[in-house]
Structure formats: C-alpha cells, structure tokens
Amino acid sequence: MPSISPSLAAAMADAVKAVGDTLERILPKSDYPESKLFESMRYSALNGGKRLRPFLVMSSARIFGVADECAQRAAAAVECVHCYSLVHDDLPAMDNSDLRRGNPTVHKKFDEATAILAGDALLTLAFEILADPRTHEDPQVRCKLIAALARAAGANGMVGGQMLDLIAETTQLDIGAITRLQRMKTGELIAFSAEAGAILGKASLQHHNALRAYAHDLGLAFQIIDDLLDAEGTEEETGKSVGRDAKAGKATFVTILGAERARNQAGLLSEQAIQHLSVFDGRAKHLEDVARFVVDRRN
Amino acid sequence: MPSISPSLAAAMADAVKAVGDTLERILPKSDYPESKLFESMRYSALNGGKRLRPFLVMSSARIFGVADECAQRAAAAVECVHCYSLVHDDLPAMDNSDLRRGNPTVHKKFDEATAILAGDALLTLAFEILADPRTHEDPQVRCKLIAALARAAGANGMVGGQMLDLIAETTQLDIGAITRLQRMKTGELIAFSAEAGAILGKASLQHHNALRAYAHDLGLAFQIIDDLLDAEGTEEETGKSVGRDAKAGKATFVTILGAERARNQAGLLSEQAIQHLSVFDGRAKHLEDVARFVVDRRN
Numbered sequence: 001m002p003s004i005s006p007s008l009a010a011a012m013a014d015a016v017k018a019v020g021d022t023l024e025r026i027l028p029k030s031d032y033p034e035s036k037l038f039e040s041m042r043y044s045a046l047n048g049g050k051r052l053r054p055f056l057v058m059s060s061a062r063i064f065g066v067a068d069e070c071a072q073r074a075a076a077a078v079e080c081v082h083c084y085s086l087v088h089d090d091l092p093a094m095d096n097s098d099l100r101r102g103n104p105t106v107h108k109k110f111d112e113a114t115a116i117l118a119g120d121a122l123l124t125l126a127f128e129i130l131a132d133p134r135t136h137e138d139p140q141v142r143c144k145l146i147a148a149l150a151r152a153a154g155a156n157g158m159v160g161g162q163m164l165d166l167i168a169e170t171t172q173l174d175i176g177a178i179t180r181l182q183r184m185k186t187g188e189l190i191a192f193s194a195e196a197g198a199i200l201g202k203a204s205l206q207h208h209n210a211l212r213a214y215a216h217d218l219g220l221a222f223q224i225i226d227d228l229l230d231a232e233g234t235e236e237e238t239g240k241s242v243g244r245d246a247k248a249g250k251a252t253f254v255t256i257l258g259a260e261r262a263r264n265q266a267g268l269l270s271e272q273a274i275q276h277l278s279v280f281d282g283r284a285k286h287l288e289d290v291a292r293f294v295v296d297r298r299n
Numbered sequence: 300m301p302s303i304s305p306s307l308a309a310a311m312a313d314a315v316k317a318v319g320d321t322l323e324r325i326l327p328k329s330d331y332p333e334s335k336l337f338e339s340m341r342y343s344a345l346n347g348g349k350r351l352r353p354f355l356v357m358s359s360a361r362i363f364g365v366a367d368e369c370a371q372r373a374a375a376a377v378e379c380v381h382c383y384s385l386v387h388d389d390l391p392a393m394d395n396s397d398l399r400r401g402n403p404t405v406h407k408k409f410d411e412a413t414a415i416l417a418g419d420a421l422l423t424l425a426f427e428i429l430a431d432p433r434t435h436e437d438p439q440v441r442c443k444l445i446a447a448l449a450r451a452a453g454a455n456g457m458v459g460g461q462m463l464d465l466i467a468e469t470t471q472l473d474i475g476a477i478t479r480l481q482r483m484k485t486g487e488l489i490a491f492s493a494e495a496g497a498i499l500g501k502a503s504l505q506h507h508n509a510l511r512a513y514a515h516d517l518g519l520a521f522q523i524i525d526d527l528l529d530a531e532g533t534e535e536e537t538g539k540s541v542g543r544d545a546k547a548g549k550a551t552f553v554t555i556l557g558a559e560r561a562r563n564q565a566g567l568l569s570e571q572a573i574q575h576l577s578v579f580d581g582r583a584k585h586l587e588d589v590a591r592f593v594v595d596r597r598n
Binding site: 032034041125130131133147149151162166171 | 330331333334335336337387392393411412413416418419420422423427429430432437438439441442443445446449450452453454455458459461462463465466
C-alpha cells in the first residue's frame with residue numbers, strides 16, 4: 001500500500017492548521033478564575049489529533065467551490081462533536097481511558113465533572129457554530145447542516161453506536177452487528193463530514209450520495225485499522241491506550257476476521273470508496289488519496 | 300400570595316399534555332433489544348415534571364398567534380435540553396442525586412454510562428427538532444431558535460452555570476456571584492423559553508426584550524424558591540432529595556439572605572417580572588399568572 005503523497009500531506013497539514021486556527025478563534029477564552037470549563041474545552045479541542053473529519057469537510061467543500069471560511073467553520077463544528085465524543089467516551093463509566101493523543105484524558109487532567117461539562121459544552125457549541133450566518137449566508141443550508149449533524153451524532157448515530165459498543169463488552173456480537181455498530185459509532189459522523197461540503201455547495205443529489213457512499217466505506221476502513229492498531233500497535237505509536245479490546249474480551253473486526261483478513265477488508269473498502277468518487281472526474285483527488293492513506297496509517 | 304388560578308391550572312395542564320404527546324411522538328422508540336438508550340431517554344423525558352419551560356414557550360407563542368405544532372415542537376426541544384441537564388447534573392461526579400421527581404435518577408435506574416449517553420442524545424435531539432421544517436417553515440426562524448438555544452444552554456449559559464455551581468461547593472460565593480451563577484444555570488434557559496415564542500412569531504425587538512426581562516426575573520424567583528424548598532421542604536413534597544445545599548455547606552440565596560428575606564426577594568422579582576409584560580396589554584395573562592404561581596409552589 002502506498003504511503004502518504006506529498007500533496008496529500010500538504011493538504012492535511014493545511015486542514016490541521018485551518019481548523020486549529022478556527023477553533024482557537026471560536027472557543028471561549030476568559031472564564032471565571034476558578035472555573036476550568038473553557039480551559040478543559042480548549043484542552044480537548046486544541047490538543048492535536050489528525051483532524052480527519054475537518055479534512056473531509058474541507059476537501060469535499062473544495063469540489064463545489066465553497067468559500068474557505070464557510071468550510072472551516074463547518075469543519076470546526078464537526079471537530080467539536082468529535083472531541084466531545086472522545087471526552088465522554090474516555091470517562092471512567094465508559095471506556096475508562098487515561099491517555100488520549102499521548103496526553104492525559106480530560107477527566108484525568110481535570111476531573112470527571114469538568115469532563116462531562118466540557119463535552120456537553122463542545123456539543124452545544126457545534127450547533128451554535130453551524131447556526132451562525134458566517135457559516136453560510138443561506139439559512140436553509142445552515143438548517144440542513146444542523147439536521148444532518150444531529151442525526152449523525154445522536155441516538156441513531158454516534159451516541160447509539162457508543163451504547164452498542166458498551167453492550168459489546170458483555171455480549172458476543174457477530175460481524176453484521178459489529179459493522180452496524182461501527183457504522184453508527186464512527187461511520188455516520190465521517191459520512192456527515194464528507195457530505196457537509198455537498199450541503200454547503202448545494203450539490204446535486206447524485207454528488208451528495210457519492211460522497212456519503214465514499215465516506216461510509218472510508219469510515220469502516222478507518223475503524224478496521226483502528227482495531228488493528230489496538231491489537232498490534234504500541235502506546236508510543238498510537239498515543240493512546242492499546243490492547244483494550246482484547247483485555248475486555250470484546251469482539252472487533254480483528255478478533256472475528258483475524259488480522260490478515262481484516263487488513264484485506266480495509267484495503268477493499270478503501271478501493272471501493274475511491275470508486276464512488278468517479279463521478280467527480282478527478283476533482284476529488286485529496287479524497288482519493290486520503291482513502292489510501294487511512295489504511296496505511298500507524299496511529 | 301395567591302394560589303394557582305383555575306385558568307392557569309388548565310393552561311398548564313394543556314401544556315403538560317401537549318408537550319408530553321409531542322415528545323412521545325418524537326423520541327425514538329424501537330431500539331436494539333440489549334440497548335437501553337431509547338428507554339432511558341424516554342424515562343428521563345416522559346417522567347412527569349412541571350414542564351415550566353414548555354409552558355413558557357407555548358404561552359409566549361400564543362401572544363403572537365404562532366401555530367400550535369410549531370410551539371409544541373419548540374417546547375419539546377427546550378424540554379429535551381432541560382431533561383438532559385437534569386440527567387447529567389444528577390450523576391455521581393456532579394450532584395450525585397438518587398431521586399428525581401419521586402423516582403430513581405437515570406443512572407440509578409439504568410447505569411452511569413447509559414445516563415451520560417441518554418443526556419448526550421437528548422441534547423442532540425433538541426437541535427434536530429429545531430432544525431426540522433415542521434418547527435417553522437422559515438429556515439431563518441429555525442436558525443435563530445437554534446443559535447439562541449445553543450447560547451442559553453452552552454458554556455456561557457447553563458453548562459457554565461453548572462460549573463460555577465460545582466465550584467460553589469468549595470468556594471464561598473457572595474450574593475452577586477450566586478445571582479450570576481443562577482442566571483447562567485437556570486435563568487438563561489428559562490429566558491430562552493419565553494423568548495422562543497417571540498422568535499417563532501417574528502416579534503418586534505421591544506417584545507423580545509420584554510419577554511427576556513420577564514423571564515430573567517421569573518427564573519431568579521424560581522431559583523430562590525427552589526433554594527427555599529431545598530432548605531425547608533420534604534422529599535415527599537418535592538419528589539427529590541432535599542437539604543443537600545446545607546449538607547454541602549453551599550452558599551445559596553437562603554443561606555445568604557435568610558429564609559424570610561429570600562421569600563420577599565422572590566415576591567419582588569415576581570412582581571417585577573409581571574411589570575415587564577405591560578407592553579402586551581393583557582395578552583400575556585398566563586405569563587402573569589405563572590409568575591405569581593412560581594413563588595407560591597410547594598414542589
């Protein structure tokens with residue numbers, strides 16, 4: 001499998017910088033001295049990360065010629081939702097993780113109450129960002145973004161998937177259930193990220209659907225590689241606790257398929273994702289490249 | 300102080316029924332068998348409650364002739380946010396409450412992880428409801444509702460207030476800080492509820508502001524009475540754990556002002572709230588009545 005191409009590396013670095021700057025501007029700053037709420041929100045959201053979802057928003061927006069500020073604000077909103085989900089998933093009552101991106105998780109750095117509230121505030125902020133006219137001049141577009149993000153993040157999307165993931169610790173799931181779980185837990189938000197550019201650009205239904213299909217395959221490939229890294233990676237490489245699934249006796253793509261078939265499956269999904277982009281006649285080069293990169297990553 | 304008037308009682312019962320029916324329709328139903336997510340969301344949101352915020356939304360909407368379905372959906376969204384905040388505030392890492400409205404709190408009935416996720420999903424659902432065209436045909440109105448709700452509920456509103464409330468357990472706050480805390484923690488969402496009718500009805504700025512001012516005074520009066528009930532009420536009367544503030548050595552309106560001055564202050568705020576409604580020339584009768592009721596309630 002190919003390693004990261006120079007043009008993809010540059011585009012991803014651009015997205016990291018742009019979304020970081022946007023979040024830096026948007027996140028609240030001067031808190032009451034005793035309150036750690038704003039500090040914990042910033043700790044969570046400005047603490048590195050691959051910014052895969054913002055990259056997908058910005059790359060898909062570029063296909064339709066969307067203005068940079070609009071794309072960056074939508075990207076920041078998605079990242080707020082992603083960060084909130086990490087903060088809550090890491091809590092002791094959930095995955096009980098101490099490390100995230102090589103640093104203490106929010107409840108370790110601050111405390112549990114602060115982590116719960118920081119997550120709540122980041123989720124709320126995401127919708128505040130999208131409702132703002134600076135995200136798009138057309139309120140119809142803003143409402144569509146909000147509705148799609150809420151569906152992707154809510155009880156039938158990410159939150160529902162996290163609930164199934166907790167059940168998976170005590171119930172033996174089959175490959176169909178695992179696929180459904182992962183589609184909800186990570187796939188829907190990744191799909192929204194790719195679709196956001198189409199919503200911002202008022203794209204045709206065909207283009208919408210192509211991006212959603214691409215992102216669903218990409219999301220699943222991404223998750224399979226996550227499972228592989230949890231099974232085979234080190235804390236130094238990944239920057240987070242590893243070996244957790246095996247320790248919990250949890251069914252994953254890797255425990256069910258074995259490492260080799262899992263890796264092959266991720267490769268196939270990546271190729272399939274790229275095929276969905278053929279409607280864009282080469283205007284979705286970054287999205288093609290990232291589908292290759294996702295299955296080749298080490299963290 | 301007067302007890303509840305027959306017409307207010309009927310209007311409040313109508314609001315309880317209408318928002319209950321609306322939530323019943325909107326809340327997700329058929330979950331995966333092992334998942335308790337939908338069940339816990341419904342347990343939280345359909346579990347009684349005074350529905351004060353929905354009542355404010357519906358009463359303010361009526362002033363401007365807003366269609367019932369629009370008002371009821373906006374009311375349901377506010378109630379989702381209110382219920383999520385109760386579920387998270389009750390968590391062991393926060394207020395650690397076992398009882399809510401006379402029943403076990405969500406983390407007691409289910410477990411902590413489910414409570415965290417049910418709260419997350421209810422918050423997300425609130426924005427999904429507001430972004431839906433059935434809430435208002437004009438997307439500009441929907442965006443305004445979403446922006447205002449997100450501001451009221453977020454880091455500079457309800458969540459920020461809850462953070463300050465946690466700090467109040469270890470830091471001695473003065474009356475100014477307590478007032479600010481309560482304005483953020485409960486006042487902003489109550490203010491949004493009253494303003495929602497004005498947004499739905501595309502009211503003038505003067506009418507917006509009158510409703511906000513009314514609701515801010517009402518919210519503070521409401522909170523003072525809450526503190527009094529915590530200090531003087533019984534679990535049987537209030538349906539929740541009482542005496543918690545005193546046990547925690549926490550400063551409240553009652554510990555700072557004493558019970559009598561606190562009650563007087565609530566009465567004054569209630570009268571002041573009613574004065575703000577004079578611009579409506581008697582068309583806000585229910586809102587006037589509820590301001591009297593709030594300071595007279597026993598739970």
